[in-house]
Amino acid sequence: MNIITVIDDGGGLMFNHRRQSQDRILRERILALSDGSRLWMNAYTRKQFDNTESDAISVDEDFLRKAPDGDFCFVENVPLLPVLERVERVILFRWNRAYPSDMKLDLDLSAPPWTLVETVEFPGYSHEKITEEVYVREEA
Amino acid sequence: MYVRRHNRFSIDMPLSPPFGGRGRRQATEGGIFLPPPGADAPPSPRGGGQGRARHCFAALLLILCLTLTACHPRSEPDSGFTPAYPDSRSDSGYTPTYPDSPADTTSPDSGNENQGYTLDTIPAYSGEAYVPLYNNVPDFDPDDLPRRSFETYSELDALGRCGVAYANVGLDLMPTEKRGAIGQVKPSGWHTVQYDNVDGKYLYNRCHLIGYQLTAENANKKNLITGTRYLNVTGMLPFENLAADYVKETGNHVLYRVTPIFEGDNLVASGVQMEAMSVEDGGEGVLFNVYCYNVQPGIVIDYATGDSARADELPAADDTAGSDENTVTYILNTNTRKFHYPDCSSAVNMKANYRQEYAGTRDELISQGYEPCGRCKP
Numbered sequence: 120m121n122i123i124t125v126i127d128d129g130g131g132l133m134f135n136h137r138r139q140s141q142d143r144i145l146r147e148r149i150l151a152l153s154d155g156s157r158l159w160m161n162a163y164t165r166k167q168f169d170n171t172e173s174d175a176i177s178v179d180e181d182f183l184r185k186a187p188d189g190d191f192c193f194v195e196n197v198p199l200l201p202v203l204e205r206v207e208r209v210i211l212f213r214w215n216r217a218y219p220s221d222m223k224l225d226l227d228l229s230a231p232p233w234t235l236v237e238t239v240e241f242p243g244y245s246h247e248k249i250t251e252e253v254y255v256r257e258e259a
Numbered sequence: 260m261y262v263r264r265h266n267r268f269s270i271d272m273p274l275s276p277p278f279g280g281r282g283r284r285q286a287t288e289g290g291i292f293l294p295p296p297g298a299d300a301p302p303s304p305r306g307g308g309q310g311r312a313r314h315c316f317a318a319l320l321l322i323l324c325l326t327l328t329a330c331h332p333r334s335e336p337d338s339g340f341t342p343a344y345p346d347s348r349s350d351s352g353y354t355p356t357y358p359d360s361p362a363d364t365t366s367p368d369s370g371n372e373n374q375g376y377t378l379d380t381i382p383a384y385s386g387e388a389y390v391p392l393y394n395n396v397p398d399f400d401p402d403d404l405p406r407r408s409f410e411t412y413s414e415l416d417a418l419g420r421c422g423v424a425y426a427n428v429g430l431d432l433m434p435t436e437k438r439g440a441i442g443q444v445k446p447s448g449w450h451t452v453q454y455d456n457v458d459g460k461y462l463y464n465r466c467h468l469i470g471y472q473l474t475a476e477n478a479n480k481k482n483l484i485t486g487t488r489y490l491n492v493t494g495m496l497p498f499e500n501l502a503a504d505y506v507k508e509t510g511n512h513v514l515y516r517v518t519p520i521f522e523g524d525n526l527v528a529s530g531v532q533m534e535a536m537s538v539e540d541g542g543e544g545v546l547f548n549v550y551c552y553n554v555q556p557g558i559v560i561d562y563a564t565g566d567s568a569r570a571d572e573l574p575a576a577d578d579t580a581g582s583d584e585n586t587v588t589y590i591l592n593t594n595t596r597k598f599h600y601p602d603c604s605s606a607v608n609m610k611a612n613y614r615q616e617y618a619g620t621r622d623e624l625i626s627q628g629y630e631p632c633g634r635c636k637p
Contacts, residue, residue, distance in 0.1 A: 135546055137546065216500050217496060219498055245507035245508035
């Protein structure tokens with residue numbers, strides 16, 4: 120299972136039950152990343168893609184448990200720790216901005232078994248610079 | 260007309276509660292302070308408060324040490340408004356945590372519970388730059404949200420202090436060029452002072468109430484307060500970013516209000532209340548109501564004047580009181596040069612000619628060459 124998520128400078132995901140931010144260029148990037156595979160998300164995240172007609176998007180509140188190996192999961196407001204063992208790769212986007220947060224990413228990607236294998240920067244629509252980092256699980 | 264003029268707050272004036280509390284903040288006329296509901300008299304003009312230890316850091320330290328408690332629910336009617344929340348909130352496993360929020364914040368729908376916050380019921384600063392108020396629901400009328408951009412700033416009061424800054428932020432208000440100079444503005448309580456333990460050295464920033472990135476206000480003295488670096492960058496900026504990026508991405512408006520909170524006649528605000536609500540989607544995108552502390556870790560501020568000092572360089576607030584607190588009765592053995600608690604068996608069985616009672620501090624005895632007993636470990 121490949122996890123896609125986006126955080127601010129403080130590792131935050133949400134504040135007051137709302138995503139910290141959104142960006143249409145990032146959405147396009149996420150759809151492109153998961154092209155050829157299923158992209159799983161919950162109903163809250165699906166609203167970001169209201170203008171997107173895609174048969175490749177699967178919506179389920181228990182998507183992290185239902186997504187099979189190899190599929191992509193876009194995570195905004197659910198913890199990852201319960202499914203950590205199933206995570207093969209994490210595609211982490213950074214807003215490069217500070218936002219308030221009361222829910223943070225519950226995954227330490229700076230420590231084993233995670234290894235950063237790729238970093239890409241690109242301008243967003245409403246964000247000057249979005250950073251994409253790809254982490255893979257490195258077997259001991 | 261959507262613009263409502265709000266007064267700055269006195270210490271006992273409620274900070275705007277969501278939906279139902281509107282109007283409790285008193286309007287000003289020509290900058291004249293009108294008393295809050297239930298107040299006996301308006302605050303005295305600056306200088307009229309004889310006896311106040313305005314310049315006394317000892318008093319300031321005591322104030323800083325106050326433990327402020329949560330407030331009690333108000334009995335005011337609920338407006339019936341239910342802010343928009345993501346559909347999946349109850350199924351997502353999402354459990355936010357709030358620093359010392361006095362209300363039950365695990366349920367978003369509890370946002371309509373009216374509680375009266377005043378400056379003295381906001382939790383004392385405890386390491387978090389902000390604290391949510393009223394479950395993060397701002398005091399805007401959801402049935403009367405403006406669709407056009409506007410911005411308004413209160414007149415300075417007789418003490419030269421800023422009041423409420425209020426705007427409906429849209430793309431048309433946002434800056435199209437880099438920020439200009441603002442150094443010519445000297446907000447109330449302003450001091451140019453540097454400390455090694457402050458990020459960027461300067462303790463105070465000319466702190467925009469409504470950030471430049473939102474309404475492109477440069478040297479508008481009605482929009483600049485004396486704020487710590489910490490308030491500016493750690494407290495307020497993340498909320499400005501949240502609102503600004505939402506507007507830029509969606510083209511929608513964000514109703515946005517920042518209220519500096521002054522205690523009495525202080526020249527430096529204790530903090531700011533920040534409220535925001537995205538308009539076109541009824542708050543689904545942006546919704547917050549927070550209090551940001553105008554503090555700087557490691558620095559003690561006299562909010563009456565703006566004077567400041569490093570916390571670790573201040574003398575003890577009250578040496579006498581401190582001594583009294585630490586004073587303990589010990590039993591000395593003048594032969595062995597050990598000291599004991601009175602109920603220590605060694606003290607009880609001590610020969611009378613070596614026994615001496617002593618009232619003082621442990622440090623004093625050690626400085627006199629005495630050692631603590633290994634049995635009672637005083």
